[in-house]
Amino acid sequence: MNEAQIAFLVLYLIYISIVVVFHNTFVMKPFRLLTTFLHEMCHAIACWITCGSVEAIRVYDNEGGVTSYYGGCRLLIIPAGYVGAAIWGSIFVMFSGGRKTATGAAGTLISMLLISLCFAPNRTMVGLNLFYAIVTGLFIYLEWYVFTPILGYVVLFYGAFVGIGAVEDVYQDTVKRTVLRSDAYACYEICPCCLPRCFGIQWAACTIVLQVAGALIAMMQLSNRCENVGWWECLSGDGELENKIWRWEQQAAQNWVHR
Structure with a gap:
């Protein structure tokens, strides 16, 4: 592993440790609310994708939330909360490397954050969304005009917290116990052949796999063979060839200067 990969891995493990130790403390409540928002937003996105209509998206101070909608495919909309939050956690980790x-x-x-404010948000959600929109926008400004790297560290923390938070929520709400109003129980009512805890175990496995996949792809992006190439070229395998061409051009330019 090169220095960038080692730095990423160490920082990622530190973030994971912080999240695990302090996840249920008051200090982490704003991040738990962010996870709740992504959970509800993913319900809304799944509703739109399946041609439904969203009436309201709300996040409450007790870290609960609700998405009011009609139409769409409920069998896809209901699990989209937990699985969708895990996907976003994986994406944040994956994209933090560049x-x-x-x-x-x-x-x-x-x-x-801003689009969701158009769907009858409550006061807690308005404050939460504006806070994160301003803070995240500030870090984008700092990254491009003041100091780099800093944004990647922030996005990586978002990903680590949301991913681990999704695993914790799935375990507490669907695996450890059966809650009658949970998403897993709602799926059970639609598909009685699979028990609520069975749905929960599947979602928990999915969240863990997504988080690991995000970290592995980020490590790949930071590898030497993906240096000086685009993100897609890195993942598709074309990056190694392009990187060799780039290094050959650099060496040829140096040899020309020496002559």
Whole structure:
């Protein structure tokens, strides 16, 4: 591993340790509320994708939330909360390794925060969304005009917390106990052949796999073979060839100067 990969891995493990130790403390409540927002927003996104209509998106101070909608495919909308939050956690971790990708992830988060304010939000959600939109926007400004790298560290923390928070929520709400009003129980009512805890175990496994996949892809992006190439070229395997061409051009330019 190169220095960038070691730094990423150490920082990621530190973030994971912080999240695990302090997850249920008052200090982390703003981040738990962010996880709740992403949970509800993913319900709304799944509703829109399946041609439904969203009436309201709300997050409450007790860390609960509700998305009011009609139409759409309930069998896809209901699990989208837990699984969707895990996907966003994975995306934040995955995109934290590059300056442009981290900016894209942060910009997407700001867009979701602001768009959701158009759907009858309550007071807690308005304050939460405006706070995170302003803070995340400030870090984007600092990254591009004051100091770099800083945004990647912030996006990585978002990803670590949201990903681990999704695992914790799935375990507490669907695996450890059966809550009659939980998403897992709602899926059980639609599909009685699978018990609520069975749904929860599947979602928990999915959240863990997504978080690990995000970290592995970020490590790949920071590898030597992906240096000086685009994100997609890195993942598709074309990055190694392009990187060799770039190094050959650099060496040829140096040899020309020496002559």
